[in-house]
Amino acid sequence: MQKQAYRFPNGLQVYRIKALRDFGHIKKGQIGGFVEEYDNLSHDGLCWIADNAMALGRSQVSGDALLRDRARLSGRACMTDRCVVKDDAQLSDFVFVYGHAIVGAQSVLAEVATVRDNAIVLCRARFSVSGKTRIPNVRGNAMVRDGARLEGSVTVRDDAVVADHAIVRDYARVIEKAYIGNEAILEGRATVGEEAVILHETRVGGRTKIYGHVLVTGKVTVLGKSYLTCRARLGGHGTIYDTKLDGDTCEFVGRRQAVDRRQAADGR
Secondary structure, X not given: OEEEEEEOOOOOXXXXXXXXXXXXXXXXXXXXXXXXXXXXXXXXXXXXXXOOOEEOOOOEEOOOOEEOOOOXXXXXXXEOOOOEEOOOOEEOOEEEEOOOOEEEEOOEEOOEEEEOOOOEEEEOOEEOOOOOOEEOOXXXXXXXXXXXXXXXXXXXXXXXXXXXXXXXXXXXXXXXXXXXXXXOXXXXXXXEEOOOEEOOOOEEOOOOEEEOOOEEOOEEEEEOOXXXXXXXXXXXXXXXXXXEEOOOEEEEEXXXXXXXXXXXXXXX
8 A cells, every 4th residue: 555645724644545456346556545544444355445535543444344435434433344434424433333334424423333234324414503513323332233224314322222124214313222123113203212122113203202111012103292111011013193101001002902011910
């Protein structure tokens, strides 16, 4: 790898890379993107930084990973295996992307976050009140894995997990150790938090809020301003709107009434 120095108006000095040999789809003499330090791009594998993409700070591109377009790595962000980071994505701090994962569009990943396996993160930018700062879509030790997909101006943070081909889109939020999996869909302005679990092709949308060790499973659609909290359980096959469940209540969509587990245990 050969480097040519370039200084930006803000004082940042980077180096545009140039391939010194043929490898993979890269030909000798091909011009690549930018690095700040020699170790930003590994010399093992088929990894490459293309177009105007940048790897800054102590970040690293390794394995067969590809950083391209205008994407940027900084801090200690790391991408490896066969993953791709593209478009205007920004990865900083201790973000780790690997496997066959794809991160693109205007996605921002920061603090501690992991995207792995066949996960796809194609988020829109979220901005602060001033409109000058991009707010991370994925942060706070969150994980996106196993074919899960993020789209839109979503938030996944605070130890939350999106996995197993689940989809989070629009303005939905997954926070506070919540788990979305098994092809579930979270959309609209719905929020799932406080260790709630959404599984098995469930669809949650509208302005629904689900908090506090709640389990939603089956093929249920929850819409409107539904509110599920405490240790409620929801299952079955059907659609509910503007429904409130709390305490130890179990409700199976398609039945007329909810069943309180404490009453069931007492034989009432």
